[in-house]
Amino acid sequence: MPQKVVYLEGLQQMLNKMSRAENIIGAAVQKGLMEGGEHLKEKSLELVPRETENLAKSIVGPKNVGPKGLHADIVVYYDEKKAPYAIWVHEIANPPHAHGSDYNVKHAMEISKGRLKKKNPKEQWKFLEQPLRTERRTILKIIADTIRMAK
Secondary structure (H helix, E strand, O other), rough: OOOOOOOOOOOOOOOHHHHHHHHHHHHHHHHHHHHHHEEEEEEHHHHHHOOOOHHHOOEEEEEEEEHHHOOOOOOEEEEEOOOOOOOHHHHHHOOOOOHHHHHHHOOOOHHHHOOOOOOOOOOOOOOOHHHHEEEEHHHHHHHHHHHHHOO
């Protein structure tokens, strides 16, 4: 049986367009992840205990620690070199040194006499994990909206 030969025209142009689309979408994904990371950072800074500003100042990110585009790996974290106690403050539920409103209740007498300063009632442990959970939908919406707007 004789063989038939098929010639495809426009295949290279189609592949070029797909590559451009992947670059555009990849850049939008990375941008959306960075914007979502910035939102997480802002929400975390509202909750981080501020005995001193050192812990709050140790926040890093958002930054990409992976490849670019569709495979970006965006992180937000508290730098253990700048604040080695960050993990302890984040993970201990009932520390001897209370946070936020617990601190204000525990030290109400000293605060009322001006010996201690009242703390932001929002300060808490899980100051990075909690906003990641509560802000999940908002972060995903930020990413999706950024991708939708890509051109």
